[in-house]
Each structure stands twice: as C-alpha cells, then as structure tokens.
Amino acid sequence: xxxxxxxxxxxxxxxxxxxxxxxxxxxxxxxxxxxxxxxxxxxxxxxxxxxxxxxxxxxxxxxxxxxxxxxxxxxxxxxxxxxxxxxxxxxxxxxxxxxxxxxxxxxxxxxxxxxxxxxxxxxxxxxxxxxxxxxxxxxxxxxxxxxxxxxxxxxxxxxxxxxxxxxxxxxxxxxxxxxxxxxxxxxxxxxxxxxxxxxxxxxxxxxxxxxxxxxxxxxxxxxxxxxxxxxxxxxxxxxxxxxxxxxxxxxxxxxxxxxxxxxxxxxxxxxxxxxxxxxxxxxxxxxxxxxxxxxxxxxxxxxxxxxxxxxxxxxxxxxxxxxxxxxxxxxxxxxxxxxxxxxxxxxxxxxxxxxxxxxxxxxxxxxxxxxxxxxxxxxxxxxxxxxxxxxxxxxxxxxxxxxxxxxxxxxxxxxxxxxxxxxxxxxxxxxxxxxxxxxxxxxxxxxxxxxxxxxxxxxxx
Amino acid sequence: xxxxxxxxxxxxxxxxxxxxxxxxxxxxxxxxxxxxxxxxxxxxxxxxxxxxxxxxxxxxxxxxxxxxxxxxxxxxxxxxxxxxxxxxxxxxxxxxxxxxxxxxxxxxxxxxxxxxxxxxxxxxxxxxxxxxxxxxxxxxxxxxxxxxxxxxxxxxxxxxxxxxxxxxxxxxxxxxxxxxxxxxxxxxxxxxxxxxxxxxxxxxxxxxxxxxxxxxxxxxxxxxxxxxxxxxxxxxxxxxxxxxxxxxxxxxxxxxxxxxxxxxxxxxxxxxxxxxxxxxxxxxxxxxxxxxxxxxxxxxxxxxxxxxxxxxxxxxxxxxxxxxxxxxxxxxxxxxxxxxxxxxxxxxxxxxxxxxxxxxxxxxxxxxxxxxxxxxxxxxxxxxxxxxxxxxxxxxxxxxxxxxxxxxxxxxxxxxxxxxxxxxxxxxxxxxxxxxxxxxxxxxxxxxxxxxxxxxxxxxxxxxxxxxxxxxxxxxxx
Numbered sequence: 058x059x060x061x062x063x064x065x066x067x068x069x070x071x072x073x074x075x076x077x078x079x080x081x082x083x084x085x086x087x088x089x090x091x092x093x094x095x096x097x098x099x100x101x102x103x104x105x106x107x108x109x110x111x112x113x114x115x116x117x118x119x120x121x122x123x124x125x126x127x128x129x130x131x132x133x134x135x136x137x138x139x140x141x142x143x144x145x146x147x148x149x150x151x152x153x154x155x156x157x158x159x160x161x162x163x164x165x166x167x168x169x170x171x172x173x174x175x176x177x178x179x180x181x182x183x184x185x186x187x188x189x190x191x192x193x194x195x196x197x198x199x200x201x202x203x204x205x206x207x208x209x210x211x212x213x214x215x216x217x218x219x220x221x222x223x224x225x226x227x228x229x230x231x232x233x234x235x236x237x238x239x240x241x242x243x244x245x246x247x248x249x250x251x252x253x254x255x256x257x258x259x260x261x262x263x264x265x266x267x268x269x270x271x272x273x274x275x276x277x278x279x280x281x282x283x284x285x286x287x288x289x290x291x292x293x294x295x296x297x298x299x300x301x302x303x304x305x306x307x308x309x310x311x312x313x314x315x316x317x318x319x320x321x322x323x324x325x326x327x328x329x330x331x332x333x334x335x336x337x338x339x340x341x342x343x344x345x346x347x348x349x350x351x352x353x354x355x356x357x358x359x360x361x362x363x364x365x366x367x368x369x370x371x372x373x374x375x376x377x378x379x380x381x382x383x384x385x386x387x388x389x390x391x392x393x394x395x396x397x398x399x400x401x402x403x404x405x406x407x408x409x410x411x412x413x414x415x416x417x418x419x420x421x422x423x424x425x426x427x428x429x430x431x432x433x434x435x436x437x438x439x440x441x442x443x444x445x446x447x448x449x450x451x452x453x454x455x456x457x458x459x460x461x462x463x464x465x466x467x468x469x470x471x472x473x474x475x476x477x478x479x480x481x482x483x484x485x486x487x488x489x490x491x492x493x494x495x496x497x498x499x500x501x502x503x504x505x506x507x508x509x510x511x512x513x514x515x516x517x518x
Numbered sequence: 519x520x521x522x523x524x525x526x527x528x529x530x531x532x533x534x535x536x537x538x539x540x541x542x543x544x545x546x547x548x549x550x551x552x553x554x555x556x557x558x559x560x561x562x563x564x565x566x567x568x569x570x571x572x573x574x575x576x577x578x579x580x581x582x583x584x585x586x587x588x589x590x591x592x593x594x595x596x597x598x599x600x601x602x603x604x605x606x607x608x609x610x611x612x613x614x615x616x617x618x619x620x621x622x623x624x625x626x627x628x629x630x631x632x633x634x635x636x637x638x639x640x641x642x643x644x645x646x647x648x649x650x651x652x653x654x655x656x657x658x659x660x661x662x663x664x665x666x667x668x669x670x671x672x673x674x675x676x677x678x679x680x681x682x683x684x685x686x687x688x689x690x691x692x693x694x695x696x697x698x699x700x701x702x703x704x705x706x707x708x709x710x711x712x713x714x715x716x717x718x719x720x721x722x723x724x725x726x727x728x729x730x731x732x733x734x735x736x737x738x739x740x741x742x743x744x745x746x747x748x749x750x751x752x753x754x755x756x757x758x759x760x761x762x763x764x765x766x767x768x769x770x771x772x773x774x775x776x777x778x779x780x781x782x783x784x785x786x787x788x789x790x791x792x793x794x795x796x797x798x799x800x801x802x803x804x805x806x807x808x809x810x811x812x813x814x815x816x817x818x819x820x821x822x823x824x825x826x827x828x829x830x831x832x833x834x835x836x837x838x839x840x841x842x843x844x845x846x847x848x849x850x851x852x853x854x855x856x857x858x859x860x861x862x863x864x865x866x867x868x869x870x871x872x873x874x875x876x877x878x879x880x881x882x883x884x885x886x887x888x889x890x891x892x893x894x895x896x897x898x899x900x901x902x903x904x905x906x907x908x909x910x911x912x913x914x915x916x917x918x919x920x921x922x923x924x925x926x927x928x929x930x931x932x933x934x935x936x937x938x939x940x941x942x943x944x945x946x947x948x949x950x951x952x953x954x955x956x957x958x959x960x961x962x963x964x965x966x967x968x969x970x971x972x973x974x975x976x977x978x979x980x981x982x983x984x985x986x987x988x989x990x991x992x993x994x995x996x
Contacts, residue, residue, distance in 0.1 A: 075706055085706075086820040093824060095730050100851050102733035107850045178561045179554035180568045194977035195970045196931040199945055203966050211962060452833075459836035462938050463946065470838065484846045492835045492843075499834035 104485070117490070119481045120145065126476050128467045130383060133267040141477045146266075148472030149494065155389055155468065156455040156498075162394040163454060164447075167401020174406050185402065192399035198463055201392030205464045208243070208384040215244045215375045218335055222351035225368050240332050242376050248387055249333030249379040256327030272326060279318050287311045333379030337372035344369050385466035389458065397454045401447065408443035409435065440513045448506035452499055459495070469494060585610030588617055592957040615958045616968045622952070623968070626787015626942045632676075632779065636790050639670040643797060651983065664690075667801070674786075674794065678777040680767040688719040688763045700903065719763050724756035729853070783861045787942030789972060795861065796930040799868040803929065804922070806869065807876030812906065814881055825877075832874035837932055840867045845939045864936050872929040879921035883914035916991050923984035927977045934973075945969050 074084045108115060120142035127137050132150045135143060174185035192200070213233035220231050235242045242249040259271035290307050298304040337345045339360045346354045346367030354365040412435050420430040461468040462475070469491060478487040526532070542548060556562040585604050590596040593612055600610035616623070625633055646666035649659040668682040668689075692715055700708040717723040728749050759765060771777070786794065813825030832840070844863040887910065895905035915922070937946035949965040952958055 081706070082818045086818050089818075089820055089824070095734070098733050099726075099730050102729075103853050104850045107854055110854055173564075176561075176564070177554065177557060178564050178568075180572075181564045184568050184572065190978065191974065194927070194974045194981070196934040196945060196973055198934045198937075199966060199970050199973070202946065203963075206962055206966070456836040459838045460935070460938075462838060470836075474839070474842065485850055488839065488843055488847055492839050495836055495839060496831065496834040500830075 108485075113482075115485065117486055119477075119483050119486070122481070124477065125480070128472060130381075130386065130467075134265075141473075141481070143266075144477060145469070145473045145490075148467055148469040151386075151466065151471075152455075152458050152461075152468040153498075155386065155393070155458045155461070155466075159390055159393045159397065159454045159458070160451050162390070163397040163401055163450070166394055166398035168405050170398060170402035171405025171409070174402060175409060189399045189402050192396055193403075197392060197396040197457060198460055200395050201388050201460055201463060204391045205384055205388035208248070208388060209245055212243050212245045215242075215246065215335065218242065218244070218376075219371045220369065222347045222353065222370055225347050225370065226349070226351035235333075239334075240330070242333050242379075244376065246375065247381040247383055249376045249381050251330035251332050252378065252380045254329060254331045255323075256329070258326070276319070276322065279322055283315050283318050287314045290314065331378045333376040333381075335371035335373055335376055336369050346370070383466070385461065385464040388464050389461050389466050392460075393454055393457055397450055397457075400450050400453075404443055404446045404450065405439075408439040411442045412438045437513070444506070444510045444513060448503060448510065451506065452502055455498060455502060456495065582609050582611050586613045587611070588613050590614035591618070593960050611964050611967075612958075612961060613964060613968075615952060615961055615964055619948075619952050619958075623788045623944055623948050625790050626948065627785045628781060628787070628790060629779075629785065632781065635673045635676070635778075635781075639673040640793070642666045642670055642673075672778075674781070674790075675783075676778045676780040678767065678771040678775065680770040680774075680776070681764075684763045684767045684770070692716065692719070718760060720761050722753070722757055722760040724760065725753040728753045783859050786861060788944045788948050791861070791936070791941060791943055792930070792933040795865050795868060795933045795936065798865050799872055799929055799933075800926050802865075802869045803872040803876055803925075806873035807880055807922075808911070810873060810877035811880035811884060814877060815884055829874045829877050832871055833878070837868070837871050837935055838938055840871055841935060841939045843867065860939075860941070864939065864941065868929060868932065871932075872925055875925045875928070876922055879918045879925060880914060882921065883916075883918035884910065886917050887913055919984055919988055919991070923980055923987075927980050930976060930980070931973065944972070 074080050121140050123137075124139055124141045124144040125137050126144070128135055128144060128147050128151075130151065131147045132154065133143075133147060135147045170185050170188060173181050174189065176182050217233040218231050218235070224231070233244075240251045255272050259275060261268045261270045261272075290311050294305050294307045339345055339355065341360060343361035343363075345361045346365050347370050348354055348365075348367045353370075354362045354367050356362055416434055416438065417430050420434040421427075425433065458468055459470045462470050465471065467475075473487055473494075474491045478484055481487070539545070543552065555565040585600050585608055587596045587599045587610055590599060590612065591614070593615070596610070596612035596614055600608055604610065621630065621633070625636060628636060642662070643666055645659070646663040649655040649657065649663055665686065668686040672679060672682040692712060695715065696708060696712060699711075703711070714723075717726070810825050810829055813821050814829060816822050816825070841864060844867040845860065848863060849857075891909055891913065892905070895909040900908065934943050934945040937943040942948055942951070945966075949969060952965055953961055
C-alpha cells in the first residue's frame, strides 16, 4: 500500500526572498519600485527647489494671455491679439497639415518608386535604386534645407515679374515669368498657386474659432452622396448577378452618378480658378492695358477701356490672389516627402517580394487576369507585410515635422516651443506640453493604424 | 522489321548541319534592349522618360562639376576663372570654398595647432574598432578597444590625464568584478555589489541618501522640515572620499600635474562633432537598448511596465524636443548649481533616443527566437544572465543586425539636429558660417553637396558592413 508523503511544511526564512524564485521577483520589483520612486522624488524635489530659486511658478495661465506675434500660415482665424493657447492651436494645425499632406504624398511617391524598382525595365529599376540609396543615406535636414535654399535664395523677387509701360514701349520682356501657363508664380517670398473659387457662394458659417465654407460643405456632401449611390448600384449589380448569373452593365451609370452631380454643382456655382497675378486693374476689376507707346488705355475716370487692344501692365509689389504657400512649408513638405518616400519604397518592395511567386502563378493557373491577380491575391498578402513598418514611417514623418525649426516654419515647435516659450520664459511648461502633444499625436496615429492593421491581418483560427 | 538494318536511302542526310545563327532580334544588344527596356509600350514610355530625366540632371550637373574651380580665394574669383576658361555663359562649381574652409568643416573652431589630437583620436578609434568589426584582426587588439574611449576623450578635451586614467581603472575594476565573480556570486549579489561600486566610484552615496531622504520626508518641499539636516556634515565629509574617481584624479593631479591643453566644448564643430556624438551614442545605445529590450520582455510586471513606458515615451516624442530638454530643462531637473558639458548632455539624449529604437529592434529579434531555445537554456541549468549571454542574445542580435545598423545610420544622420540647439554641426552650423562669409556669399549648392557626400559615405559604408556581417554570420543554407 502506498501512501502519499505529505510535503513537509516549509517555514519562511528571510533568505528565501533572495534565493527562492517564488519570492525573488517580488524582491527585485520592490527594490526597483523604491529606486524608481526615489529617482522621481529626487527630480521633483530638484525642480521644486530650482523653480523656487528662480522665483517661478508652475502654471499654464500664460496660455490665456495675449500672444502678440503673427503666424503665417494660419488655418484658423488668428491675429496677434489672440492668446498663446490659440497660437498653440495654429501651430498644431500647421504641424498636422504638413504631416497629413506629407503622409499622402510620401505614400504615393514611395509606392511608385517601390513598384518601379521591381520593374523589369532595367534603366528605371536602376534609377529608383539610385534614388533610394542616395536619399536614405543623407540626413533629412539636408533635403529640407536644400529645398529651402533653392526656393528662397535662387528665385527672382516679385519685381522681376513686372511689366511697366516703359518696358512695353521699349519692348523689354520681364526677367522672370510664371510657370504652368501663367498659373503658378515662384518668387523669393512664396509660391502662389491658383485658388479654387465660386462666383455664387453659399456663404459660410462662422464658428468664431474658424469659419466653414458652405460651398466646400455642399461639395463634400454631394460627393459622399454620389459615392454612396454608386456603391449601392454596384451592390445591386452583384445581387442581380447572384440571382440570374448575369451581371448588368453598370459602369456608365456609376460614372455618370459620380461625375455629373458634382460637375452640375460646380457649374451652377460658377467654379473657376483664380490665378495669382500682378496685373493692374481698375475699380471694376478690369485689366488696364497700354498701347505700343506705353500710354494707358483708360477713360477719364481711370476705368479700363472695353474692347481696347494692348498689353497688360502690372502694379504693386507682390502677387495678389491665389493661394500663397510659404517656402518654409513647401521646403519642409518636399524634404520630408522625398526622404520618407525612399523608406516607403523599400517597405513596398520588401512587401511585394515577400509574396511568394507561387501565389501569383497559382492565380494565373486559376485563370485570373493580371490586374485581378494583383488586386485579389498579391496585394492583400503584401499589405500584411507592408502596413506595420508603414505605420512607423508615418510616425517618423509626423515627428520629423519638428525639423520645421530649421526653416523657421511656424509649427508647434515654432509657436509653443519657440516664440511663446521665449516670450513667457515658461520653458518647463512649454516643453512638457509640447512633448505631451507629440506623444498623444503618436499614440493616436499608432492606434488608428493598428486598427487598420488588425483589419488586414491574417485571420488565423 | 523495325530493328532490321535499313539501307541508307539517298534522301537521308548523313551528317548534321551546322547550327544557324539566331535571328538578329533574338541575340546580343537588340535582344537585351527589347527585353529590358522596350518589352511593352508602357515600358518603352518609362524608358524614354527615365532617359530624359537622366539627361536633364546630367546635362546640368556634369558641366557644373567639370568646370569646377578648386583654387580661388573668393566666389568672385571662382566665377572669373570659370568665365575665363569656359566662356562667359559657362556655369561651374566653386569647390575652392570647400578647400578653403576644409578645416572648419572637419574641426569646427578647434585650435588649429591642436588638430593632431582629434586626428590621432580618430586613428585610435578606427584601430580600436578593427578587432570589433573584423574577426580576422588579432584578439590582443581588444586591449586597445578598452583603452581607446578614455584616451580619445582625453585627447579631444585635454586637461589632466588622471581623470580619464581613473575612470578607466574604475571601469576596469567593475568589468573584472562582474566577469570573475558573477558566476560564483549569482546574479542578484553581483548586481548589488556592482551598483554599490558604481555609487562609490562615480557618485557620493552618502550625500545622495541624505538628499533623497530629506526630499521624501519633507514631501518634496511642501513642508519646511529637513529631519536629516543634522547629517549634512557627514555628507560633506563623505564628499572628501566620494566620488572615488573624481577625488583620486584630483589628488593625483596635485601630486603629478600631467596634462595637455584643455579645449572647451564650444570649440568643437563640423564632422568632429558629428563623429564624436555619433560614435559615443552608437557605442552606448546598444547595451542600453539590450537592457531595455530584456526589461520589456521580463516576467516582472513592474520592470516590464517601466520599460514599456520609457520606450514608448521616447519613441513618441521627436528628438528635437529631447535635445531642447537637454539644453533648457536639465537646469530644472538637476540639483541647483549643477552644470555639465553641453556635448555630454546632447550625447546622453541621443543615446537614450536611439536606445529606445534599438530596444524595439532587439525585441523583434527576441520574439523571433523559437521558445525551445529558452527552454533548452533552462534545461541546461543556466541562470537568467548565463542563458542570455550564451544562448539567447547571440541569436537574437544576429537576427536584428539589419535593424540595429539602420538605427545606427539614423542616429548618425540625426547628429545634424544638434545645430538646432546651437552646436556647430557640419550641415547647418558650419555651412551657415561659410555661406554668410562675405568672400563666399552667393554659394548655394557646393557646401550641401560636400556635406551630403560625406554623410553618404559613412552611412552607405555602415549599411554595406551590415550586409557583410549578415553574410558572415549566416549559418543556414551554406
């Protein structure tokens, strides 16, 4: 007969805290906790002492004081009479606009470069390799600064674009001219691009903080509705196909639904692009012309003569109209897109190479066309490999927008961590707030992209 | 019958014909062009576009470089020389500026008569790196690897020799202790003794205990009560002995004042600054990254939470904010009156920043190891550190080499950001100085081309080395 030997009851000894693996981890953790709290206490204590020694307080009240400096560009209403808090918001929106446009353009450039690097075309593949290698091995700051120097220091001043009556008389052409059929002007101050405008505006709603254009809202609403109808048509076609085995022809109708309402709206509102220009105009907004002798063709009231033939002349010192883009913004965007695009190209290339050849061969064997093979077989598998590193590239780009400091772009670092900090002397508050905002931004981006990643991830059972 | 010998009919050829040449479209350059450049209409279009792009770039770039002037004393002279040699409309680079300011780009404002010191330091570092990077170099040279960091710091900043000597001795004692006693004493005891040693060698343990105790007991200055105030004299007295390294160095300097001219940190600039920051941060961020990665994978909740919090915080903020923290906020976080070297502060921040990224790379390597490796190490009776040292890390690091090296490349490129906190890095600091100089005003592309080229060489070299290392360490499919 066997009897279970009872385990001898162990008495607890102090040395077990160190030598018994059951207790040791607790010992270590308690020691770590004490050390951590001590270090934290030391830091807080030093900070308190230092603040007291400098006769400063720790509060964020300065955010409600008058900022007193201008910010260009500002996406929401802002004047220098607004508060530091609002300046912070303007800076944050500038950061976000660079980050969002940067991510979009970098993805386009990166995907194109990555796919082309795998192309069977020898010269294009080599060219893309050169692009990727050169870009990745040089600091991003260099691309930003070089773009900035190219835009701000090697372009002509607005005065070089001028056409005066004297120049017309003597037949001298201006030193500089606009690009893309006279729609884009690059001066040493800024780049002016055409602005989309409507003649019959619906007005806008003023929210105080910002005003929302109803035209834009109507456009977006119509577009969303059109897309919804178009998708419904597609689903209906699929349903009919499942019932009858025959898919009705829908694409002309879908294209019409997508395009016609939007075009109708834009036409009804009188949509046009306002080009930046330096042309001299009268009070009616008509262009003033000069004849071959440099004489202005105007009537006694200074109004432009209708139906006169002559050459337009300019007035003023800078381009008016259109959307002015500051060089800092453009340089930051171009530098970041160029640099991040190279990294995304490598990610896309690795993702496509990770899908084994057998997959596409199997798809061909099943009779799928190359386009459908790409869409249904290769891309869904490649995306699983591509998305996680792509997220970290988006994060990097967002964090790299802080390099705006090198070209004096007024982003979060330029407003909160720059002028506001220097004016108020609240280094501690400003830096902590700024770090907190960047941290939250990063966490939001990774959270959103992780949700997407979950959606495309391999569904394992 | 089938196998009966047939008479040879006259219409059957007796010998083989010589093979014909392949059609001209299926051979040589034509075939290659067809397959690689003009296989489809899209491809042909792309080829034409690519050729046009290459032509546009080269037609501007090549004459500009070929017409480049290397000997001139100002931009105006450069332009005159180009105009004289290649006609009035010719464009030409003015590389003379780079030749003229070469020393500034390399050394910043380091005293010219002492240029040999950074040069010697760089030579030492390269020699010290050789046994680490290439296994074919004799192992005895590892001694140089141990000595070089301290020697280089002394050469770069100058001052008394005793500081670096005693720091080296202290690290030697620490390293020797861990290597010799860790197996005998076990992980816990070794760590405790090592921490005590660090405290005694580099800090003042008595003073620290007193000040932290005071801080905690007075609820961080909320109540004016310093119960340990009576111990202050003890802390001050301990200051005569601790930190051991500092006091020993001071003592020996009094006895035998051996030293070389000191060079202040604000004289550093150019590639000297980039390489100093880059090399130090690279060397320090790897061990720190390994520890963080191990912490993140630890079973202990608290250790894991702290590591995760630290890594995610550092990865969530831009490097610039951390550099500004180093220059602006450390005066708040450190005891009043503390002020240490700005380059050292920047190095610490860059190291911490890079370590968080490296930790994530190594964590990937650790996660890629099959569970069996950990279990096998346990089965062999190895303790945690032995298992890490002999089984886990060699494999995990090998897997993570590409990621680690690309982190290093990123770190080296990020050294250009120090310009934003006022240091004279080659890309912004020195280039701005040169371009603002009246003799070289109007210079646009040459400085950036030059700085970009140097960075390219370093970074491309690192990535090629990582490929070489991967090939060398490959154990499968040989």
